[in-house]
Amino acid sequence: MIDRSAPPIERSAERGPGPASRTLAGFIFASRWLQAPLYLGLIIAQAVYVVLFFVELWHLVENAIIAGHISETEVMLSVLALIDIVMIANLLIMVIIGGYETFVSKIRVEGHHDEPDWLSHVNANLLKVKLAISIISISSIHLLKTFIEVGRMEDGVVRNADGSVLYSWDGVLWEVVIHLAFIVSALALAWIDRMSHHSPAASAQPITAGRIEAGLRGADTAASAWSGAADPDGFITVRVPVGSPLPEGARTVDER
Structure with missing residues (x-):
């Protein structure tokens, strides 16, 4: 049990870290810039996906309009392939911007009309949840592309034009199991993030400044647990550490 009546620990400001300690700390802190080339590499990968998107789009236009020998199913599969590329590109953008903002340095785009809504409150937990949802x-x-393909399954397999096996029933089953595993992982990450926001430390009422008037007239328990002195009106004015919960019946009054 914490004794709140005990005086706070006084720390001397005269003794601080030495030059060697400050140099080592600065070097460790600057090491975060080693991640910057990784995000630059992801930008190059993003450019590759842009080129791949237009290649796939050209194949779709060539087969559907110019050649004119493409079925509705093939069009649907080509469109799903384009959507797949866009989703992966969105995932890359989220990793590049969110990861750089969280682990390297602030991007400082406050007030920009194109600033993403999620960037203002991004953190490691939120980034994990968003990445899980994107995955x-x-x-x-x-999985949708697989379900479209298995519509022509014969004898438990789907074959290409050259006779090679494209899908099998056990392969489709494992795809469904892996997809469910992704969903369970995303739910677990979201639950952990929700629990971190509802922990006692996070839900405790913050006290930044001011004083607390405990309107408990004649409350010996409050006076014994919270150091303070009663004024002529019978109220107790106390000062408590930052982040400590308020006693029952107390309220915060800003000092002027």
Whole structure:
């Protein structure tokens, strides 16, 4: 049990970290810039996906309009392939911007009319949840493509034009199991993020400044648990550490 009546620990400001400690700390802190080339590499990968998108789009236009020998199912599969590329590109953007903002440096785009809504409150937990949701969306696209292909399954397999096996029933089953595993992982991450926001430390009423008037007239328990002195009106004015919960019946009054 914490004794709140005990005086706070006084720390001397005269003794601080030495030059060697400050140099080492600065070097460790600057090491975060080693991640910057990784995000630049992801930008190059994003450019590759842009080129791949237009290649797939050209194939779709060439087969559907110019050649004119493409079925509705093939068009649907080509469109799903384009959507798949877009979803992966969105995932890359989220990793590049959110990861750089969280782990390297602030991007400082406050007030920009194109600033993403999620960037203002991005953190490691939120980024994990959003990435998990994006992965589930990408997996759903792949699973939908598989379901369209298995419509022509014969003897438990789907074969290409050259006779090679494209899909099998056990392969489809494993795709469904992996997709469900992604969903369970995303739910677990969201639950952990929700629990972190409802923990006692996070839900405790913050006290930044001011004083607390405990309107408990004649409350010996409040006076014994919270250091303070009663004024002539019978109220107790106390000061408590930042982040400590208020006693029952107390309220915060800003000092002027």
